[in-house]
Amino acid sequence: MFELDVVSLSRLQFALTALYHFLFVPLTLGLALLLAIMESVYVMTGREVWREAVKFWGALFGINFVMGVATGVTMEFQFGTNWAYYSHYVGDVFGTPLAIEGLMAFFLEATFVGLFFFGWKRLTKVQHLVVTWLVALGSNFSALWILVANAWMSNPVGAVFNPQTMRMEVTSFKEVLFNPVAQSKFVHTVSAGYVTGSMFVMSIAAYYILRKRHVEIARRSLTVAASFGLASALSVVVLGDESGYTTGESQKMKIAAIEAMWETEPAPASFTLFGLPDLKSETTKYAIEIPYVLGIIATRSLDKEVEGIKPLVLHAEERIRNGLPGYKWISEQGGRPNVVVPAALEGSMRDLGYALLLKRIRPDIENATREEIVEAAHSVVPDVPVLFWSFRIMVALGFYFIALFGVAFYLSSRRRCGAPWFLKMTMFSLPLPWIAAELGWIVAEYGRQPWIIDGVMPTFLGVSDVPASNVAASLAAFVLFYTALAVVDVALLVKYIRKGPHVPESGPTPQPRAGALPVAAE
Structure with missing residues (x-):
């Protein structure tokens, strides 16, 4: 049952703001690179139609x-x-990537965005092209540092708990930066952004072709978006497989919950294509399975089993018990200068985070009963139906994008992209990449619960000591403010899309009247 306490309200507020923010991130990533590709074509060919295309899509990029x-x-x-x-x-760990991201977003990226818009008449073609590519690279590097920080929350490497300062401290920034979860998460996320940008361009281009407006720009934009989108959609699926492998290595409970897999799946593990997870009976009814697929994704092998929810809960119970001696020692010795963890307790300290799960049940966790330890162990199971269906809808949309971009690439290469059925299907597909992206973040973040740092800190321990009413008030303010921003954003996008590129509509060129004076060109 959802309780309106500080923890729940803080989680809800961050979830709403994060999901809303991520409406703009993938489009920024995708549009920036498409702008660079289109402007490269303009510089190579010298055709003004490409320049006007870049300026039009650039205006929509700026709003976003x-x-x-x-x-x-x-x-x-x-x-x-x-x-x-x-x-x-x-x-000490989280602040560094965020600081670098701030420098990337507000100094590097924003500077080049300004040059992009105000440099058309002040820079040469090649100079402006370099600026556009730097905008694209700046957007991607900005995303990199956020994802490095986020990946550390799922796989906390390169840092250890310091009993003298009572906080996590970096031991190897190289490990933090080259975290395998960060690498797979980055390439998967930016590829999803490229799909979003491609679908955005392709859908609006389809709208213009259907309305027989700005057809020259629309056809060229659709061709570029179809080619880039097809490559990106294929990349999302391939790189999503890599993300599944790193998750299987570092977050076994998330994989088990995504699969609604209650018991350990013997090798070679099957992937559940469809089923109805039943929490009461702890089974998945009407399951349709594809042999071998889960084993390949989660373990990169056909001879390794994939652990289920029930054995993972028992393992969590063992780790809670093992972490209690470490917690008792920390509560007595922690925070003192020059204190060193005894060698006999080093293993217990690695499970300190699991012992902290008991804090939700009772403050004096060293006196926890067996029933309370079992209850805390069961709290490591995230919401199975939410993860199960979110993941499958996201994957289904991914394969749909491959099919749609594949059809678009074929038709555009044959100069037959004017088919009304195809154009309407493309237009109606516009919101689907955002749905897939939001579902992806639900799987990634909701699937990590009850941890804010996997295996290290439970989410409920990370909140500020403030009244719930304060968080509720700020949550209400955010809802109102973001709703207003959403209305403004949609209104601006619709306005500029209806207005279209700053070029004359296609059609016969009007002939001057006899005796009329010539008009100077702008």
Whole structure:
């Protein structure tokens, strides 16, 4: 049952702001690279139609970029307002990637965005092209550092708990940066952004072709978006497989919950294509399975089993018991200068986070009963139906994108992309990449619960010590503010899309009247 306490309200506020912010991130990533590709064609060919295409799509990119920055700032401030103890506990690790991301977004990326818009008449073609590519690279590097920080929450490497300072501290920034989860998450996320940008361009181009407006720009834009989108959609599926492998290595419970797999699946593990998870009986009814697929994704083998929810809960129970001696020692010795963890307790300290799960049940966790330990162990299971269906809808949309971009690539290469059925299907597909992206973040973040740092800190321990009424008030303010921003964003996008590129509509060129004076060109 959902309770309106500080923890739940803080989680809800961050979830809403994060999901809203991520409406703009993938489009920024995708449009930036498409702009660079189109402008490269303009510089190579010298045809003005490409220049006008870049300026038109650039205006839509600018609207989206501003909204993304405005919504991203509020997210980072929440680490200090709603998640103060989390920021204190992992600030040494988490703060560095966020600081670098801020420099990338607000200095590097924003500077080149300004040059992109105001440099058309002040820079040469090649100079402006370089600026456009730097905008694209800046957008991607900005995403990289956010995803490095986010991946560390799922796979906390390169840092250890310091009993003297009572917080996590970096031991190897190289390990943090080259975290395998960060690498797979980055390439998968940016590829999804490229799909979003391609679908955005292709859908609006289809709208113009159907309305017989700006057909020259629309056809060229559709061709570029179809080619780029097909490559990106294929990349999302391939790189999603890599993301599944890293998750199988570092977050076994998430994989088990995504599969609604209650018992350990013997090798070679099958993938459940469809089923109805039943929490009461702890079974998946009417399951349709594909042999071998889960084993290949999660273990990269056909001879390794994939652990189920029930054995993982028992393993969590063992780790809770093992972490209790470490917690008792920390509560007595922690925070003192020059204190060193005894060698006999090093193994227990690695399970300290699991022992902290008991804090939700009772404050004096060293006196926890067997029933309370079992209850805490069961709390490591995330919401199975939410993850099960979110993942499958996301994957189904991914294969749909491959099919749609494949058809678009074929038709555009044959110069037959004017078919009404295809154009209407493309237009109606416009919101689907955003749905897939949001579902992906639900799987990634909701699937990590009950951890804010997997195996290290439970989510409920990371919140600030503030009244629930304060968080509720700020949540209401965010809902109102973001709703207003959404209305403004949609209104601006619709306005500029209806207005179209700043070129004359296609049609016969009017002939001057006899005796009329010539008009100077602009």
